[in-house]
Amino acid sequence: MGEFDFIQDYLAPLAAPEGLGLLDDAALLTPPAGKDLVVTQDTMVEGIHFPSGEWGAGTAEKLLRVNLSDLAAKAATPWGYFLSLSLPREMDKRWLAGFAKGLEAGQQAFDWHVMGGDTTRTDGPLVISLTAMGTVPTGQMVKRSGAKSGDDVYVTGRIGDAYLGLQMALGHKVEPISGQGMMLWEEAYQRPMPRVVLRKMLRKFATASVDISDGLIADCGHIARASDASLNLDYESIPFSLPTRAWMDAQDNSLDAFKILVSAGDDFEVVFTAPLEHRDAIKKSAQIANVSVTKIGHVVMGEGVSCHKADGKILSFTRTGYTHF
């Protein structure tokens, strides 16, 4: 099948009006008045970011969700995306149909559409790159750089479920394992939940925000660095699911297990900072949105990230997060 067949048969039906039916050289976007554009790009390589041969709907949907997570952390409303696909030669039609189904699912769940892209062949592994665009009211994007000494630090969802899901996907032994854990971990790894539903709360209250793609500690470090401040996290406050806590407790050294979970990437939750006076409003917004939001620490003068136990001990991190290469 040729490039034009794939684009016309599978992508064009998914395209936004801005994509001009994917029949032109470019997409034509009329930016909504009073809005800024938020643009982010994430690339996934077969064998690096997902297992070799896993070319199906799940991979497409995960790519969309990973990019949406960046938009969510910036408090943006998803608008549309551009898709670059470099396809191995032996890839067949059945795969492309599945991939398109995954895109469709990721579009419907978050109300956005493909606007354009490019499809090429490669002699190497599958490479998929997404350029995602969102909108925010002018001046309301939440950067990494606004955290102030005295602010609270919050995180959405639970930490570490996706790491255990990845271990399962890699065929590693994860014990103790339960039916609930398996489902939870697999879902967290395969279908992370971008927190776009919190965008209005973030616009109102957040001073800085980032999504966790490099690990909780590393991404807190990104806020600290950009904000010229230090993030102090409370060991006892970091939110874990029950199965993940059971896994941690069962390890030879549960402190080492804790360090692994807060250093692993792929959580795709949002870490943000906000002034004390918004605690109640944030709690209420989270309840209305039905998203778990946990206060996990506070911002102080200084630099870097530290994690404090109730007994006064401070945890240090030698491996602060996943480095892409």
Add this chain to the structure above:
Amino acid sequence: MGEFDFIQDYLAPLAAPEGLGLLDDAALLTPPAGKDLVVTQDTMVEGIHFPSGEWGAGTAEKLLRVNLSDLAAKAATPWGYFLSLSLPREMDKRWLAGFAKGLEAGQQAFDWHVMGGDTTRTDGPLVISLTAMGTVPTGQMVKRSGAKSGDDVYVTGRIGDAYLGLQMALGHKVEPISGQGMMLWEEAYQRPMPRVVLRKMLRKFATASVDISDGLIADCGHIARASDASLNLDYESIPFSLPTRAWMDAQDNSLDAFKILVSAGDDFEVVFTAPLEHRDAIKKSAQIANVSVTKIGHVVMGEGVSCHKADGKILSFTRTGYTHF
């Protein structure tokens, strides 16, 4: 070297203010009032779109120029771009420095900047994807779909030089070869000239426009299909450089050689259509911009593309252009 080093050491100095120092999760763009955004994406794969191992400044600059050519054909002013790099593991620092130099050259020549991107590792060939953004006054983007029966068909520059440059790059024999031909062909293939300087003329006069990436005939076909019309080209009018004409005349069958040149991709010139009454104005604009613009045919009712010789013969094409896969 890590991802962060490359981005901070090489890309950040090239970034637009919208890129926020390449330190955040996303770029923040405030669209200029009264403008539409034109967005296009082109991906280049090592071993497919450029020779294996050619990772230098030339590849970076060509990628920028190829994307700028799409913007030029849409009559857009270049604004900025997002760069996705999937890098083979053995790639070294020296290469990255050269690549950044190529980006810098392509930025300076066309007054635009990198705004963001993503860098990953791959076990396969180098894959580079660019998402390019331009602006046009609202409603003035030139689509493929506006050609009207009676319009003239124009092309910028010369056809086929890039094809012969590709043959040289592949180590194929190109004869007769001259010093002038070598320089011209190599330049056309390595550093195509996006015709952004013609954007105001295109906005004023063009009814449809496309850049030649699949071959003159195939891309005329794209206008024909999108405009529901037929493009009749005059065999004798297609512009060739003197060395390329000499090459054509020296082949066993110069008609076959002609067909090869008008079916080859990579010219990155602009084909556009415009009403008769603008002939003089187009000629004048082209002179002022110092770009060769040649009338090569006209639009009629019907479909597809045909090429007519002065003796009345009509050329048919079995291979109408490069198909990406």
